[in-house]
Amino acid sequence: MATVISNPVDFNVEDLYVDLTPSLGRRLFLKCEGFNFSGSVKIKAATEMVRAKERAGGIGPGDTLIESSSGNMGVALALVAASRGYRFVCVTDARCTGTARRLMETFGTEVHVVTEPDPEGGFLGARLALVQRLLEKNPEYLWLNQYANPGNWTSHYRTTAPAIAEAFPGLDVLFIGAGTTGTLMGCATWFRENAPSVRVVAVDTTGSVTFGGPAGRRLIPGLGTGVRPQILDPALVDDVVYVSEPDTVRMCHRLAGRGFLFGGSTGTVVSGALDWLTTRDRDGLTAVAVAPDLGASYLETVYDQEWLARSYGPELLDVLLDA
Structure with a gap:
């Protein structure tokens, strides 16, 4: 069938x-x-985290999600966001492949690329710091935080x-x-x-x-x-x-x-x-x-x-x- x-x-x-x-x-x-x-296992966690946010009433059409990702999770969330009518902002770094960045942008994602690692936390630390700065400037953004989110x-x-x-x-x-x-x-x-x-x-x-x-x-x-x-x-x-x-x-x-x-x-x-x-x-x-x-x-x-x-x-x- x-x-x-x-x-x-x-x-x-x-x-x-x-x-x-x-x-x-x-x-x-x-x-x-x-x-x-999405081309990776990350589609499962991306879908779970977004649906959990929806069940909790914490997100609605037109809202903006933000996440840090080195590539695969960003692509998966870009796809999920596009399919459900959300905006998505991905903070990635210079190691993210050009293909992954283009895929996210094709789905309508706003991509920020960190070019310098944090002295202690590396590129991930630098990405998380930028996420925090963007949240301070845009309090309406919703951070899924895959590193602590049980849906992951x-x-x-x-x-x-x-x-x-x-x-x-x-x-x-x-x-x-x-x-x-x-x-x-x-x-x-x-x-x-x-x-x-x-x-x-x-x-x-x-x-x-x-x-x-x-x-x-x-x-x-x-x-x-x-x-x-x-x-x-x-x-x-x-x-x-x-x-x-x-x-x-x-x-x-x-x-x-x-x-x-x-x-x-x-x-x-x-x-x-x-x-x-x-x-x-x-x-x-x-x-x-x-x-x-x-x-x-x-x-x-x-x-x-x-x-x-x-x-x-x-x-x-x-x-x-x-x-």
């Missing part, structure tokens, strides 16, 4: 998995969350986690990238309550402070933070794996070489999952990793050799793309 929708948020592929065994040589299933009109994780508690459990009733380990930690916290909470034997492993990027690591340069948007998200509860996470950006790039190109074009966040998650599985030499585990995004938005960065050479150096580029 045909699927017929009248609102873009009504379409999202929930049950698509890629068996990465032929591509990686390890038994790992990848839950693809990018097949919706409850959307995955209701949808993502039970969908994985239904598809893989014998699941042993689940790998989830840590950005705002909405997907991570929603899934970790659900599995702790309903299937506590499942090991939940967070995959973070080197240079992120989310789990207490030292701050460092990060050029690929998506995972990692310069300010620890308020919704994070580390006690719900069984293990943390860090992935360097060169390894992220290498994995993205490795998957692209098999015809799978995924985004930087997905490359990080898969690289971390493969490292965790290989280190423990546990081939018999049933393992699932969540792929937050697709790769089209990264054609000018992760998949562009000039950008890679400029960002990481030509010598490193040769190593990264060595087949």
